[in-house]
Amino acid sequence: MGSLHRASKTLKSLRHQLLLQATQQFDSSSRLSGSSDYRLLLARALCSHPRQNAKEAVDLTQYPPERIRNFSIIAHVDHGKSTLADRLLELTGTIKRGHGQPQYLDKLQVERERGITVKAQTATMFHNSNEPQPFLLNLIDTPGHVDFSYEVSRSLAACQGALLVVDAAQGVQAQTVANFYLAFESNLTIIPVINKIDQPTADPDRIKDQLKSMFDLEPSDCLLTSAKTGQGLEHVLPAVIERIPPPPGEGSGLLRMLLLDSYYDEYKGVICHVAVVDGMLRKGDKISAAATGQTYDVLDVGFMHPELTQTGVLLTGQVGYVVTGMRSTKEARIGDTLFHAKTIVKPLPGFKAARHMVFSGLFPADGSDFEALNHAIERLTCNDASVSVTKESSTALGLGFRCGFLGLLHMDVFHQRLEQVTFHLSLSHLVAVLWYVLLDLLTMLEVQNPAALPSNSKQRVTASWEPTVLATIIIPSEYVGPVITLCSERRGQQLEYSFIDRRAFMKYRLPLREIVVDFYNELKSITSGYASFDYEDSEYQQADLVKLDILLNGQAVDAMATIVHSLKAQRMGRELVDKLKKFIDRQMFEIIIQAAIGSKVVARETISAMRKNVLAKCYGGDITRKRKLLEKQKEGKKRMKRVGSVDIPQEAFHQLLKVS
Ligand SMILES: Nc1nc2c(ncn2[C@@H]2O[C@H](COP(=O)(O)OP(=O)(O)OP(=O)(O)O)[C@@H](O)[C@H]2O)c(=O)[nH]1
Numbered sequence: 078m079g080s081l082h083r084a085s086k087t088l089k090s091l092r093h094q095l096l097l098q099a100t101q102q103f104d105s106s107s108r109l110s111g112s113s114d115y116r117l118l119l120a121r122a123l124c125s126h127p128r129q130n131a132k133e134a135v136d137l138t139q140y141p142p143e144r145i146r147n148f149s150i151i152a153h154v155d156h157g158k159s160t161l162a163d164r165l166l167e168l169t170g171t172i173k174r175g176h177g178q179p180q181y182l183d184k185l186q187v188e189r190e191r192g193i194t195v196k197a198q199t200a201t202m203f204h205n206s207n208e209p210q211p212f213l214l215n216l217i218d219t220p221g222h223v224d225f226s227y228e229v230s231r232s233l234a235a236c237q238g239a240l241l242v243v244d245a246a247q248g249v250q251a252q253t254v255a256n257f258y259l260a261f262e263s264n265l266t267i268i269p270v271i272n273k274i275d276q277p278t279a280d281p282d283r284i285k286d287q288l289k290s291m292f293d294l295e296p297s298d299c300l301l302t303s304a305k306t307g308q309g310l311e312h313v314l315p316a317v318i319e320r321i322p323p324p325p326g327e328g329s330g331l332l333r334m335l336l337l338d339s340y341y342d343e344y345k346g347v348i349c350h351v352a353v354v355d356g357m358l359r360k361g362d363k364i365s366a367a368a369t370g371q372t373y374d375v376l377d378v379g380f381m382h383p384e385l386t387q388t389g390v391l392l393t394g395q396v397g398y399v400v401t402g403m404r405s406t407k408e409a410r411i412g413d414t415l416f417h418a419k420t421i422v423k424p425l426p427g428f429k430a431a432r433h434m435v436f437s438g439l440f441p442a443d444g445s446d447f448e449a450l451n452h453a454i455e456r457l458t459c460n461d462a463s464v465s466v467t468k469e470s471s472t473a474l475g476l477g478f479r480c481g482f483l484g485l486l487h488m489d490v491f492h493q494r495l496e497q498v499t500f501h502l503s504l505s506h507l508v509a510v511l512w513y514v515l516l517d518l519l520t521m522l523e524v525q526n527p528a529a530l531p532s533n534s535k536q537r538v539t540a541s542w543e544p545t546v547l548a549t550i551i552i553p554s555e556y557v558g559p560v561i562t563l564c565s566e567r568r569g570q571q572l573e574y575s576f577i578d579r580r581a582f583m584k585y586r587l588p589l590r591e592i593v594v595d596f597y598n599e600l601k602s603i604t605s606g607y608a609s610f611d612y613e614d615s616e617y618q619q620a621d622l623v624k625l626d627i628l629l630n631g632q633a634v635d636a637m638a639t640i641v642h643s644l645k646a647q648r649m650g651r652e653l654v655d656k657l658k659k660f661i662d663r664q665m666f667e668i669i670i671q672a673a674i675g676s677k678v679v680a681r682e683t684i685s686a687m688r689k690n691v692l693a694k695c696y697g698g699d700i701t702r703k704r705k706l707l708e709k710q711k712e713g714k715k716r717m718k719r720v721g722s723v724d725i726p727q728e729a730f731h732q733l734l735k736v737s
Pocket residue numbers: 152153154155156157158159160161180192193194220221222272273274275276302303304305306
């Protein structure tokens with residue numbers, strides 16, 4: 078009894094020391110000096126958190142669904158969700174404050190560099206409420222950008238609630254609207270969080286009014302926080318526990334798990350993030366995947382705390398990871414249902430399927446770099462199964478790849494990550510969107526690569542369809558004029574136009590092709606950076622599209638073919654021809670550059686031949702000798718033009734593509 082008492086005293090003094098340390102640590106911290114409540118909570122979390130008790134394994138069987146809350150944080154880019162996620166992880170003792178890297182959940186290098194969240198991450202926390210046992214909280218961080226709304230919908234499928242974070246100065250932005258509706262349509266409990274209230278321009282009351290008028294969210298339900306100073310954070314987790322319902326599911330039912338995400342780990346192989354909807358999973362079980370029909374042994378099970386932590390078991394309502402013998406992430410179909418082998422279950426409803434809308438042809442300038450590029454792409458796609466890759470060969474650019482992406486930023490981020498690993502290679506990118514064309518009223522073609530479309534052969538394009546997006550644009554009212562002009566130049570169709578709180582709220586249907594190139598940059602520049610823009614995929618619309626070919630001395634250059642609206646074909650043809658002229662060096666014979674729609678030439682330029690001075694060695698005034706030499710040169714040129722296809726160095730195309 079005596080020794081037990083001593084042990085308990087030692088533990089108490091240890092806790093006291095920790096509390097003291099933590100308090101001192103945060104006294105010296107300037108960032109959190111604004112909130113004593115937060116500091117106290119933080120210190121308390123450090124002392125009473127299950128992780129605190131040495132390395133003892135966490136017993137997840139202590140957490141039935143009633144003690145679990147699965148939630149997500151959704152917001153417009155930069156409104157502070159990653160920072161808020163960090164603060165919540167600190168508050169619950171899941172990570173230490175000052176862990177050295179801001180935004181713990183933004184793990185990818187490109188995420189840190191660009192300050193955006195690309196891949197959704199999950200972390201489990203324990204929250205000691207006033208009840209005897211802590212709650213298990215699964216926080217799923219979501220990307221804020223439009224292109225990753227697929228990831229957002231995937232994360233939301235595992236949640237019952239979401240914190241909708243809105244900047245206290247900027248207010249509701251285009252992605253706030255999109256994310257709200259994603260969460261609302263998934264029947265999630267939405268907790269509005271007005272963040273960054275420490276800013277001098279913060280106006281929480283105005284934001285409350287916006288949330289009420291746009292989403293019917295009650296002002297009294299809004300939490301006011303500053304993820305920077307810690308102000309108001311103490312109310313967040315209690316609200317999560319009180320307002321968000323526990324995960325539904327049958328604990329005693331047959332196992333059904335939702336596959337949320339997967340990535341490749343050098344040591345463990347493919348790691349799948351899963352949400353257990355019904356039943357229980359144990360290490361050593363055999364599981365099957367509904368989509369692929371493959372069966373695997375469960376080699377390791379655990380949860381993200383926030384690093385992988387083995388538990389050997391996952392119960393109904395819990396979110397964690399599973400390691401099986403999968404060799405590639407391609408086997409892990411996101412949204413798939415995993416269940417015990419030899420049982421029969423109804424697959425869970427899938428997610429919004431990833432649709433590749435934008436394609437990019439990637440070609441190395443030096444053909445011998447093809448293998449290096451192949452290797453780099455394989456490495457990147459093993460952690461981003463949402464990119465599709467096929468090999469491609471172009472007469473102008475040599476061997477390369479055609480990659481499909483979810484959207485523009487997705488493509489941009491992929492290119493940037495590719496550049497980080499292939500900085501020594503010179504690559505060129507060709508961008509296209511997915512079109513459908515009807516040939517001869519009979520054959521429907523899916524066109525990812527314009528070069529694949531017949532130009533003026535026997536087959537005739539009778540109709541074509543292009544993808545469109547539904548764009549939401551929010552701007553200060555003084556910029557309405559230029560934005561309307563921009564949208565109509567881009568063939569946009571206005572669907573909605575209203576004013577909220579001195580800002581114009583517009584909805585447009587725009588062809589995806591028109592926003593692929595520079596739309597967002599132009600929108601930002603004509604609105605001095607104030608525009609907020611978001612889009613969602615919409616239907617295909619019929620359009621008068623034509624294939625624009627670029628010909629060099631009568632021969633089409635496959636890599637330069639594009640599909641454009643007939644009204645824009647001439648202007649685009651002129652631009653391409655002018656640019657190409659700048660990049661092609663003069664040769665011994667004349668080069669004719671043409672832009673053509675079928676057999677109709679819409680733009681033309683000529684690069685005259687280099688003229689060798691054949692008379693250089695001919696001193697004196699023998700005119701007949703000179704004439705003879707010039708005649709011979711003319712003959713030679715004619716022959717060259719006839720036989721010689723234009724030998725353009727690949728470098729010229731690469732230069733051109735880089736510029737355009
Ligand atoms: N003043 C102030 N700045 C904040 C606050 N919260 C976050 N920030 C800053 O706002 C910027 C954006 O924060 P993030 O947490 O990266 O925003 P995010 O919403 O996760 O952005 P994405 O990952 O791109 O979607 C960072 O510079 C933060 O330091 C706050 O409460 N007050």
